[in-house]
Amino acid sequence: MIFPPHPQAANFISAPSTTISRSPLMRGADASSRRPQRLVSNPKTRLRPRFPKHSKKKKEMPSSCTSSTARIEEIFDDSENDSSLNTKPPPMADTPWSPTNLYVPPKMPPKTPDVFSTLPVLRDTYITFTSTEQDNTVRKVIPLLSSRDDPLPNLKRKIHIEFLEAGLNEKLPSYMTVLDASRPWIIYWCLTGLSLLGVDVTIYRERVISSLTPLQNAIGGFGGSHGHMSHLAPSYAAVLSLATVGGNALSLVDRRTMLKWLLSIKQPNGCFTVAVGGESDVRAIYCALTVISLLRLPVPKELIENTLEYLASCQTYEGGFAATPGGNEAHGGYTFCALAALCILLPPKKLNETVDMPALVRWLSMRQYAPEGGLSGRTNKLVDGCYSTWIGGCWALIEAALGVDMPLWSREGLIRYIMAATQCPYGGLRDKPGKGADSYHTCYVLLGLGNAMYHHTFEETGEEAALEGEGLPLMAPFRWKGSKVVPGVETLVEGFEGWPDMRFGDEAPVTVSGGLKGDRVAMCHPIFNIRYEMVEEARRWGDGLVGF
Amino acid sequence: MYQEDSEWDDIIPLPQDDGELPLSQIAYTEEYAEAMAYLRAIMAKDECSERALKITKHITEMNPAHYTVWLYRAKVVFALNADIRSEIKFLNDKALRHEKNYQIWHHRQMMMDKLGDPTGETEFISQMFEKDSKNYHVWSYRQWLVKRFDIWDAGELEYVEKLLEKDIRNNSAWNHRFFVLFGRGNNPSQEIIDREIKFTEEAIFLAPQNPSPWNYIRGVLSRVNMPLSTFEAVCKHYAPTGNPSRITSSHALDMLADIQASRPDTREEAEVALQLLAEKFDPIRTNYWNHRKVLLQKAGTA
Numbered sequence: 001m002i003f004p005p006h007p008q009a010a011n012f013i014s015a016p017s018t019t020i021s022r023s024p025l026m027r028g029a030d031a032s033s034r035r036p037q038r039l040v041s042n043p044k045t046r047l048r049p050r051f052p053k054h055s056k057k058k059k060e061m062p063s064s065c066t067s068s069t070a071r072i073e074e075i076f077d078d079s080e081n082d083s084s085l086n087t088k089p090p091p092m093a094d095t096p097w098s099p100t101n102l103y104v105p106p107k108m109p110p111k112t113p114d115v116f117s118t119l120p121v122l123r124d125t126y127i128t129f130t131s132t133e134q135d136n137t138v139r140k141v142i143p144l145l146s147s148r149d150d151p152l153p154n155l156k157r158k159i160h161i162e163f164l165e166a167g168l169n170e171k172l173p174s175y176m177t178v179l180d181a182s183r184p185w186i187i188y189w190c191l192t193g194l195s196l197l198g199v200d201v202t203i204y205r206e207r208v209i210s211s212l213t214p215l216q217n218a219i220g221g222f223g224g225s226h227g228h229m230s231h232l233a234p235s236y237a238a239v240l241s242l243a244t245v246g247g248n249a250l251s252l253v254d255r256r257t258m259l260k261w262l263l264s265i266k267q268p269n270g271c272f273t274v275a276v277g278g279e280s281d282v283r284a285i286y287c288a289l290t291v292i293s294l295l296r297l298p299v300p301k302e303l304i305e306n307t308l309e310y311l312a313s314c315q316t317y318e319g320g321f322a323a324t325p326g327g328n329e330a331h332g333g334y335t336f337c338a339l340a341a342l343c344i345l346l347p348p349k350k351l352n353e354t355v356d357m358p359a360l361v362r363w364l365s366m367r368q369y370a371p372e373g374g375l376s377g378r379t380n381k382l383v384d385g386c387y388s389t390w391i392g393g394c395w396a397l398i399e400a401a402l403g404v405d406m407p408l409w410s411r412e413g414l415i416r417y418i419m420a421a422t423q424c425p426y427g428g429l430r431d432k433p434g435k436g437a438d439s440y441h442t443c444y445v446l447l448g449l450g451n452a453m454y455h456h457t458f459e460e461t462g463e464e465a466a467l468e469g470e471g472l473p474l475m476a477p478f479r480w481k482g483s484k485v486v487p488g489v490e491t492l493v494e495g496f497e498g499w500p501d502m503r504f505g506d507e508a509p510v511t512v513s514g515g516l517k518g519d520r521v522a523m524c525h526p527i528f529n530i531r532y533e534m535v536e537e538a539r540r541w542g543d544g545l546v547g548f
Numbered sequence: 549m550y551q552e553d554s555e556w557d558d559i560i561p562l563p564q565d566d567g568e569l570p571l572s573q574i575a576y577t578e579e580y581a582e583a584m585a586y587l588r589a590i591m592a593k594d595e596c597s598e599r600a601l602k603i604t605k606h607i608t609e610m611n612p613a614h615y616t617v618w619l620y621r622a623k624v625v626f627a628l629n630a631d632i633r634s635e636i637k638f639l640n641d642k643a644l645r646h647e648k649n650y651q652i653w654h655h656r657q658m659m660m661d662k663l664g665d666p667t668g669e670t671e672f673i674s675q676m677f678e679k680d681s682k683n684y685h686v687w688s689y690r691q692w693l694v695k696r697f698d699i700w701d702a703g704e705l706e707y708v709e710k711l712l713e714k715d716i717r718n719n720s721a722w723n724h725r726f727f728v729l730f731g732r733g734n735n736p737s738q739e740i741i742d743r744e745i746k747f748t749e750e751a752i753f754l755a756p757q758n759p760s761p762w763n764y765i766r767g768v769l770s771r772v773n774m775p776l777s778t779f780e781a782v783c784k785h786y787a788p789t790g791n792p793s794r795i796t797s798s799h800a801l802d803m804l805a806d807i808q809a810s811r812p813d814t815r816e817e818a819e820v821a822l823q824l825l826a827e828k829f830d831p832i833r834t835n836y837w838n839h840r841k842v843l844l845q846k847a848g849t850a
Contacts, residue, residue: 114831115831115832120830121828121829122756122757122795122796122797122798122829122830123757124754124755124756124757124758126716126754126755128714128715128716128717128755129714129715129717129718130715130717130718131717131755167572168571168572169571171573171574171575172572172573172574172575173575174574174575174576174577174580176574177574177576177577177580177610177611178611178612178613179574179613180574180576180580180611180613180614181611181613181614181615181616182613183572183574186571186572187571187572190571190572204571206569207569207570207571208571210567210568210569210570211566211567211569211570211571211572212567213567214565214566214567223616224614224615224616225564226564226565226566226588227562227564227584227587227588227591227616228614228615228616229615229616229619229620231615231616274615275615275616275619276619277619277622277623277658278615278619278654279650279654279657316723316726316767317726317763317764317766317767317768317770317771318723318763318767319763323684323688324688326688326691326692326695326731327691327695327723327724327726327727327731328684328687328688328691328723329684329687329719329720329723330723331684359766361836361839362802362836363763365833365836366759366833368832368833369832370830370831370832371832373832378682378719378720379719379722379759379760379763380717380718380719380758380759380760381682381719404839406835406838406839406842407835408835408836408839409833409835409836410832410833410834410835413832
C-alpha cells in the first residue's frame with residue numbers, strides 16, 4: 001500500500017537550488033525601484049485595482065509557513081498602498097535558509113512589469129460614461145495580468161480544440177439561427193482556429209466541400225446558407241475554408257460564374273456591393289480581392305478600376321480607415337480590410353505613396369492600451385480580443401511598408417492580454433473578461449496571438465511593375481514570407497525567456513501538436529489569415545489551372 | 549403553419565439542403581425551417597406579392613441578420629408600391645430591439661431614399677443613440693441622411709454638442725463634428741475655424757488625457773492647411789517639458805514633439821518630448837516613440 005506523502009515532504013528538496021529560485025524574485029524587486037511616479041490629484045475618484053483575496057483557496061503549505069501565509073493576505077488586503085506588492089519580496093522567500101530548515105520555496109513566475117500591472121501615470125479626474133467603462137475593464141484585467149501565481153497562463157490548447165471541434169461537429173442550438181446567413185463563417189472560424197492550434201484540418205475536406213456545395217449559386221458566388229443570395233462575406237469565408245482544407249478543394253468554385261458575379265456587383269466608384277442591391281464598403285473590397293487573387297481570376301480593367309483611389313479615400317482625419325469615404329469614423333476592422341486590400345493590389349512599400357503613413361501609424365499605435373495590453377477598435381472604445389487580428393494584423397503590413405528593423409508596437413502587451421484575460425476556463429477565447437467565448441473571437445484572438453509571435457516580409461524581386469499588369473491575376477499577396485525571428489525583439493515576454501516554445505515551468509520545449517511547441521500557434525499569412533502552407537498549396541493549385 | 553394556410557396552397561416548399569456531411573449545422577426551429585422552405589419557393593419564382601411581404605416579415609422576426617430576406621423584401625416593397633411610412637415604422641421597432649445589425653440600416657436607407665422625406669428621422673436616430681451613442685451603423689446612416697437630404701444646418705452641430713456635453717470622450721460625436729464641418733467639400737470660414745480651436749481647447753481643459761479633441765484639432769488644422777504650431781501654446785501648457793512633474797497630457801507631448809520636429813532649431817527639444825513619452829508618460833508605446841526618435845534623427849542628418 002502506498003501511503004500519501006507527508007505534505008511537507010514534497011516541498012523539501014536539496015538545498016543548493018535556493019539561489020536559483022531566488023533570482024527572478026530579486027529581479028522583481030529591482031524593477032520596482034524604477035516605478036513611475038503617479039500623478040493623480042484626486043484620490044477619491046482614483047480607481048483602485050482590486051486584487052483577488054486568496055484567503056478562500058488556501059493552498060497546502062508546510063506548517064512552518066503559516067505566518068507567511070498570513071502575510072500574503074495582509075498584502076492583498078492592502079489596496080491603499082499597492083506598491084507594497086512590488087517592493088516586498090514574496091513571503092515564501094523570506095524563510096531564512098539554515099542547515100536545519102531545508103525548505104526551498106517553489107519557483108515563482110517573474111513579476112509583471114508595472115506598465116501592465118498598475119494604472120497609467122497620467123489619468124484624468126473628470127468622469128464620463130466612457131471613462132467609467134474603461135475603469136471597469138481595467139479593474140477586471142489588472143488582477144489577471146498581475147497574478148502572482150500565474151501572470152502568463154499557458155495556452156489551454158486542449159479545451160480550445162474541443163470548443164472549436166464542437167462548433168463544427170455538433171448541431172448548433174436554435175438560438176444561433178441568427179448565424180444562418182453566415183454559415184461559411186462558422187466553418188472558417190472553426191477551421192482556422194483549429195489549424196492555428198496545430199490540428200490537421202484536411203480531414204474535414206470532404207465535409208467542407210459537402211457543406212459548401214449547396215451554398216454556391218448558379219449566378220456565381222456563395223450565399224450564407226442554402227437558398228440565400230450570393231454575398232461577398234460568405235463567398236470570402238467559403239473560399240478561405242476550401243483553401244484551408246487543401247487538396248484541390250478550391251476546384252469546387254465555378255470561377256467563370258464567380259468572375260461574372262463579381263463584375264455585376266462592381267461599382268464604377270471602385271467599390272463593390274456585398275450582394276446585388278446590397279451595401280458597399282471596404283469590407284466588400286477586401287472580400288472580393290481575396291477571392292479574386294486566391295482563385296487566380298483574370299482581372300479585366302473594370303474589375304479593379306478606381307478601387308485603389310476608393311480605398312485611399314476611406315482614411316479619416318484620425319489616420320485609420322472607415323467603412324466608406326462618406327465621413328464615417330476610423331475603425332479597426334475596416335482599417336485591416338483597407339490595408340489588406342491595398343496589399344493585394346500593391347507591394348506593401350507602395351503604401352507609403354498611397355496613404356498618410358505617419359497618421360496611420362500613430363492611430364494604430366494608439367489602439368493599444370495600458371495596463372490591459374490589448375487592442376481597441378476605435379478611439380475611446382474598449383479593448384476587445386478580436387482586434388488582435390484587425391489591428392494586430394495591420395502591423396505586419398506596416399512593418400513591411402516601412403522596412404523597419406525595430407519593433408513598432410508592444411507584442412508583449414498583446415500576448416499578456418491574450419494569455420491572461422481572453423482564455424475562457426471551459427474552452428474558447430473571448431472579447432474580454434466577463435464575456436463568453438464564441439468561434440468568432442476564438443479564431444481572431446488566436447490569429448492575433450500569431451500576429452504577436454511572427455514577423456512577415458515581402459519578397460522584393462524587382463518585378464514589382466509586373467504586379468500591376470492589365471488583365472493579369474493579382475499575385476502580390478503570394479510573395480509574403482513569415483518568420484519566427486522578430487527583428488529587434490529577443491524575448492517576446494519579459495522574464496519568460498524562450499516563450500512561446502518554452503513555457504514557464506517547462507524544463508525544455510515540449511512539442512504539443514502538429515509540430516508546435518509550448519504555447520506556439522501556427523504561422524498564418526498576413527493578408528489571407530490562413531496558414532502559409534495552405535496559401536502555398538492554393539498557389540500551386542492556381543499554377544495548375546488550364547484555361548478559364 | 550404555412551402548410552395549413554390556404555393562401556399558400558399553390559406553393560411546393562423547397563426544404564433546406566445542408567449537403568450530405570454537413571459541418572456547423574444549425575438546429576432550426578420547425579417554424580423557421582418551414583418559413584424558409586416557402587420563402588425559397590417563392591423567391592425561385594421571383595414573386596412580388598402581399599404574402600411575400602408577410603413571410604419576409606415573419607422571417608426577419610426570427611432572424612434579423614438574414615440579408616437575403618431584407619433584400620428580397622425591399623424589392624417587393626418597391627414592386628408593390630407599398631406604403632413606405634409603415635415600413636419605416638416596422639423598422640423602428642426592429643432597430644430598437646436589434647442594435648448591432650447591418651441589414652436593418654441598409655434597408656432603411658433604401659426606403660428613405662425612395663420616400664424622399666426625412667421627417668422624424670433624426671429624432672428616431674437620437675432614440676437609438678440613447679441606447680448606444682457610438683453605434684457605428686447608426687452614425688453611418690445619419691451621415692448618409694445628412695448628405696442625401698442636405699440637412700447640414702438643421703441642428704447637427706447642436707446635437708453633437710449635446711452628446712459631447714454628456715460625454716466629452718464620445719469619439720463618434722467628435723467624428724460627426726468633423727463631418728458636419730468639412731463634409732460639404734468647401735472649407736469653412738476662419739471665424740468657424742477659430743471657434744473650433746476654442747471648442748477643442750475647452751474640451752482638453754476638462755480632460756487633457758482624452759485623445760478625441762487632440763485627434764480632432766490635428767484633423768482640422770491639417771484640413772485647412774494651418775500649421776500644428778497654432779496649437780503650440782496649448783501643448784506647452786499641458787506638457788511643460790522643463791517641469792515634467794506638471795505634465796498632464798501625453799497627447800500634448802506627442803503634438804509638441806511634432807511641432808518641434810518641424811523646426812531644425814527645436815529638434816533636440818522634440819527628442820526630449822519623445823524621450824519623456826517613451827520612458828515615463830506612455831510606456832506601452834515605447835517602441836513607437838523610439839521609432840519616432842529614429843525618424844527625427846534621420847531627418848536631422850538628411
